[in-house]
Amino acid sequence: MRAVILAAGIASRLRPLTDHCPKCLLRIGPRPLLARTVDALLAAGIREFTVVTGYLHEQIENYLQTHYAGRADISFIHNERYASTNNIYSLYLACRDIAGRPAMLLDSDILFDPQIIVRLLASDRSDVLALNSHALGEEEMKVVTDASGRVTAISKTCDIRAAAGESIGIERMSAAYTAALAQCLAEMMEEGLDNVFYEQAFERLIVRGLSFAAEDVSDLFSMELDTVDDFRAAGEQIPTSLYD
Numbered sequence: 001m002r003a004v005i006l007a008a009g010i011a012s013r014l015r016p017l018t019d020h021c022p023k024c025l026l027r028i029g030p031r032p033l034l035a036r037t038v039d040a041l042l043a044a045g046i047r048e049f050t051v052v053t054g055y056l057h058e059q060i061e062n063y064l065q066t067h068y069a070g071r072a073d074i075s076f077i078h079n080e081r082y083a084s085t086n087n088i089y090s091l092y093l094a095c096r097d098i099a100g101r102p103a104m105l106l107d108s109d110i111l112f113d114p115q116i117i118v119r120l121l122a123s124d125r126s127d128v129l130a131l132n133s134h135a136l137g138e139e140e141m142k143v144v145t146d147a148s149g150r151v152t153a154i155s156k157t158c159d160i161r162a163a164a165g166e167s168i169g170i171e172r173m174s175a176a177y178t179a180a181l182a183q184c185l186a187e188m189m190e191e192g193l194d195n196v197f198y199e200q201a202f203e204r205l206i207v208r209g210l211s212f213a214a215e216d217v218s219d220l221f222s223m224e225l226d227t228v229d230d231f232r233a234a235g236e237q238i239p240t241s242l243y244d
Contacts, residue, residue, distance in 0.1 A: 001048070001121075002101065003041045004094045007034065007108035008054025008082040013227045022056045023225065024108035025063060028234050029243045033225070034060065037106060038068060040114035044121055046104060049074045050097040052090040054082025081194070088198040092185040099182035100175050107169035111234050113220040113242060116170060120215055126174040129154075129212035132222055133165035139226075140166040141199060143214055151212045154199045164214060167199070168222045171212060180210050 011023035018026070024034040031039070038049070049072055053060045057078050064074055077093045079085065091105070104117070120128050129151060131143055142158035143165055145151055154167055173181065184201050193200065205211070221239050225231050 001046055001104060002050060002098055003046050003048065003104040003106065004050045004052070004091070004098060005034070005037060005106050005108050006052050006087050006090045006094070007060055008052050008057075008079040008090045009087070009109075010055045010083065011109070011226075014225070014231060015228075017228060017231060018055075020056075022053075022060055025059060026225070026231060028111055028231075028238060031244075032063070033111060034063065034108060035067065036111065037108065038064070038072065040112070040117050041104070041106075042072060043114055044117045046117075047072055050077060050094050051075070052077045052079055052094050054079040054090070085194045086196055086198075088185065088188065088196050088201060089194040091181075091198045091201070092189055092194070095178070095182035095185055098173075098178045100179040102175050103173050103178050105171045105173060107224070109225045110169050110222060111225060111238060112168065112170070112222040113217075113239075116168075116217045116220050116222060119217060119220070120170065120172040123172070123213070123215055125213040125215075127177045127210070127212045128172045128215045130168045130170040130217045130222070131165045131214040132168050133216060133218045136160045136163055136166060141169070141197070143167050145214050149214050151202070151214055152206060154202050154206075154212075156197070165216070165218065168217070169224065177205075177210055180205055180208070184208075 011018040025032045142163040144153040145164045
């Protein structure tokens with residue numbers, strides 16, 4: 001299995017913290033977010049990585065090459081259009097490495113308990129999305145599920161009253177799913193849909209009969225860092241057991 005980490009964004013809402021540092025290299029405790037993500041994946045037995053970079057990409061590449069040489073097989077893809085596209089375009093670029101093979105997809109701005117990776121890998125369902133069930137607002141990527149736990153809708157505009165929770169930005173995908181995803185993303189690029197969230201591709205695949213099962217990880221810590229307030233709160237809220 002190959003892990004895809006999307007780390008191309010400018011993270012303008014985190015300025016001035018990101019004026020000279022990409023978001024994924026901001027430190028929570030002694031380690032940057034990106035190190036926490038890579039370490040969690042390595043601990044779960046995943047050794048192959050595709051990291052899609054953009055803003056300040058040299059810093060990300062240098063960090064990973066320096067700290068993980070000999071421990072991980074890392075492929076870098078530079079999204080030269082990072083300033084004018086959204087994460088769907090970065091995922092489209094990553095499909096060259098994962099189409100038709102199992103993969104784990106992660107946003108690079110998540111602070112999370114490594115056991116979330118373990119739980120997704122242990123699931124007996126082929127395509128799984130990590131779900132955090134909590135009080136929702138307008139900003140969260142909301143997930144609606146059916147009675148069996150299959151995802152029927154995923155977007156920021158889903159009805160809050162119908163949503164089961166928030167997608168935290170970690171998905172395990174089968175070979176069949178990544179093959180279909182690659183085709184779907186190529187179609188969307190031809191339509192000029194390069195500046196939307198990649199969850200729009202997930203919604204297209206739901207219509208075609210391919211959907212994630214929601215894995216509830218609400219009992220495990222996770223937090224997305226979008227703003228300076230988020231970053232400050234993360235340092236206060238991270239469990240002591242995860243701090244090091």
